[in-house]
Amino acid sequence: MKTFQQIDIATQELDPEVRASVYKTGKLKIETRQKVLARDFGSRTDKIRETAGLIKQHTLEHLDQYLEQAERVLIKNGVKVHFAADAKRANDIVFDIMRCNNATKVVKSKSMVSEEIGLVPYLESNGMEAVETDLGEFIIQIDDDHPSHIVSPIIHKNRRQIAKSFEREGLGDYNDDPSVITRRARKHLRNKFMLADVGITGANLVSAESGRIVLLTNEGNARFSMAPARIHIAIVGVEKLVPRDRDLAVFLNILTRSSTGQQLTVYTEFICGPRNPGQKNGPEQMHVIFLDNKRTEVLASECREILRCIRCGACLNVCPVYRQAGGHAYRSVYPGPLGAVLSPLLAGEQFPQLADLPKASSLCGACHEVCPVNIPIPDLLLRLRNKGKEMGVAHAQKGTPDMTAWSLLATHPTAWNTALQLGHAMNYTPESILNSIPSASAWLSSRSLPEFRGGQFRKWMKKRK
Amino acid sequence: MTSITPQRQIPASKRVLLMATCLCDAFFDSAAKATVEILESVGCEVLFPDGQTCCGQPAFNAGDWVASRKVIRHFAKVFAGNEPIVVPSGSCAAMIFHGALLAFENESDKATIQALANRTWELTDYLVNGLGIKEWKGIFPHRVAFHRSCHTRGTGSADAAQQLLQSIRNLDLLTVGEAEQCCGFGGTFSVSFPVLSQKIGELKLQHLTENKPDYLASLDLGCGIHIGGLLAKQASSLQVLHVAQILRDAQLNNQRFITQ
CATH class of the missing domain: 3.40.50 (Rossmann fold)
Structure with a gap:
């Protein structure tokens, strides 16, 4: 079959078993989401989505003010606050904190922002031990793989593959029983937790009012990583702020319901600062690194709404393209509809390399419909298509018919009507000739064309007068 | 889902402008004929502006907004007036009342396009929410x-x-x-x-x-x-x-x- 675009080729090459697993998981999560939201919020669901979107949009439009407020209160809470302009700076800050504290061992919770900055490979190449403690991310790490979903990183793997990886890593004989796999990972990771100097987390939400950092996990690994470790480092994208503690409730109500269909995750942590003198456990030091990494550029762009994203993954789960292509097809840390907007923007000057991602959408709008912060994703994809066209990114235009001749016809009614007459030739053109036109052959590879009946309606309409 | 339709006035007159769509123009004349017939059966006077071509969506979705705006401006000229514009396509209708507004957000003639958007209806939306028809008299044993x-x-x-x-x-x-x-x-x-x-x-x-x-x-x-x-x-x-x-x-x- 004729294919033009990288994502289409990746779809063709994707293992059918992986596709089936991605589809099944996505469908199940969306159905659970729908059921839980209907049961708990009914017709108020859209109002909550819209409210959450407005809170985030307001925060973004006053981000300078809320960042300053958060910094002040975090310092008051005993937290050391850092600002990192880019990935390299964020990684360097982490490394410096470790070196100054003679720390060499890190346990890390799941965090997309750490994927974005490549933290684990950076620390490993600088002689540190860094272990992923989320089960899915741990499997990604031992396989030297990449997550293909922002919430379910191993959505593309099955238990037989995982059992083989565990066997290879000396974590026991081959056994693909999920409960055995989990027990083995748990035993292995427990030692790592106990010996770690530093626990690194992201943040799902940060209240500018109190400095509270909210961490949501189902495995309790974020909580565990803060128990024996001396130092807690939270790396936080600047867009994670919300104004007040009471706003957290709105997001806690909608985030996990959208993501996994749970009312709440199993563990919900509110972290205010390091251990205080009265507490027996907890890190002695806490650091928050606010990461920009092109976010302020996104904020200044026409696609700033994408910064509302709270990484629930619902748009991936519902997306017909993601379900067929899988996450790796997007060639970036953030896949799916959210990624098709965010990844090219975060790429900065490398935008052209990912300018094909916004094209890989039928613009069906299912992503907008499920988004808990009401991001008009199709509108943003369209703006980025326009940007790609204006920049003349050739590979993004591949397979898209040129619109110059069409727009000429569509603005000249006489020519348009002539074309409607001439088009009848199509009915007599053998398919072999039509196939010499790339877009016609792409169409005809799986679909036939109906009879061309150009001008028939106009004739009928005229006769009626 | 959050609504994308503009604030539209319920039309006083039953004179409508039909936008037949390029797909009906080229392939599906039977759908366009049916549209005219049902609109007339509920008492509408259906006008068909001859100069009509397309809503501009192909170029808009392809990212060629310059080409798209040319076609939308042509559309606005052909469909000038106060009558509701009725379209037998959810997609072409949404192109006019939503997509075109995006394509024109930085243009000086944005107001013209907004006025166009406010008059544009998809066919069944017009029947039910515009004319207030709540049920359809008919038999279709299939x-x-x-x-x-x-x-x-x-x-x-x-x-x-x-x-x-x-x-x-x-x-x-x-x-x-x-x-x-x-x-x-x-x-x-x-x-x-x-x-x-x-x-x-x-x-x-x-x-x-x-x-x-x-x-x-x-x-x-x-x-x-x-x-x-x-x-x-x-x-x-x-x-x-x-x-x-x-x-x-x-x-x-x-x-x-x-x-x-």
Whole structure:
């Protein structure tokens, strides 16, 4: 079959078993989401989505003010606050904190922002031990793989593959029983937790009012990583702020319901600062690194709404393209509809390399419909298509018919009507000739064309007068 | 879903301008004829501006907004006036009342386009929410699977169409699994991403045909040309009809029934 675009080729090459697993998981999560939201919020669901979107949009439009407020209160809470302009700076800050504290061992919770900055490979190449403690991310790490979903990183793997990886890593004989796999990972990771100097987390939400950092996990690994470790480092994208503690409730109500269909995750942590003198456990030091990494550029762009994203993954789960292509097809840390907007923007000057991602959408709008912060994703994809066209990114235009001749016809009614007459030739053109036109052959590879009946309606309409 | 339709006035007059769409112009004259006939049957005077061509969506979706704006400006000129503009397509209607506003957000003639948007209706949305028709007198003794086309999301159209179909005597409106899922057409997407488009389409077809319909129905013949094309390639005789065709045929069946 004729294919033009990288994502289409990746779809063709994707293992059918992986596709089936991605589809099944996505469908199940969306159905659970729908059921839980209907049961708990009914017709108020859209109002909550819209409210959450407005809170985030307001925060973004006053981000300078809320960042300053958060910094002040975090310092008051005993937290050391850092600002990192880019990935390299964020990684360097982490490394410096470790070196100054003679720390060499890190346990890390799941965090997309750490994927974005490549933290684990950076620390490993600088002689540190860094272990992923989320089960899915741990499997990604031992396989030297990449997550293909922002919430379910191993959505593309099955238990037989995982059992083989565990066997290879000396974590026991081959056994693909999920409960055995989990027990083995748990035993292995427990030692790592106990010996770690530093626990690194992201943040799902940060209240500018109190400095509270909210961490949501189902495995309790974020909580565990803060128990024996001396130092807690939270790396936080600047867009994670919300104004007040009471706003957290709105997001806690909608985030996990959208993501996994749970009312709440199993563990919900509110972290205010390091251990205080009265507490027996907890890190002695806490650091928050606010990461920009092109976010302020996104904020200044026409696609700033994408910064509302709270990484629930619902748009991936519902997306017909993601379900067929899988996450790796997007060639970036953030896949799916959210990624098709965010990844090219975060790429900065490398935008052209990912300018094909916004094209890989039928613009069906299912992503907008499920988004808990009401991001008009199709509108943003369209703006980025326009940007790609204006920049003349050739590979993004591949397979898209040129619109110059069409727009000429569509603005000249006489020519348009002539074309409607001439088009009848199509009915007599053998398919072999039509196939010499790339877009016609792409169409005809799986679909036939109906009879061309150009001008028939106009004739009928005229006769009626 | 958050609404994308503009604040529209309920029209006082029943004079409407018909935008037939380029797909009806080229392939689906029967759907456009049915549209005229049902509008007239509810007392509308249907005007067809001759200079009409297309809504501008192909270029808009392709990212060529310069070309798209030229076509939208042409549309605005051809459809000047105060009458409601009625379109037998959720997608082309949404292009005018939503897409065009995006394409013109930084343009000096944005207000002209906003006024155009405020007069534009998808056909069944106009019948139900514009004219207040809540049920359709007719008989259609067939099993129908309705494809909820994506560009009617955030509009009143899909509900309106289903309300009308449901009210038709003997019409068995079937349940369709994963109704929120796309058919994989997406305009130029269908030719620039043929593998994705086909796979999404075949899955949609499974859902649509699961309950053994006699006909598939849609408010969008973009979806229709794709789904119909897949069906024909599989040598299936199942037909995709525009909802307007079913409304018209139901009326005709009703008249036959009464005269018998």
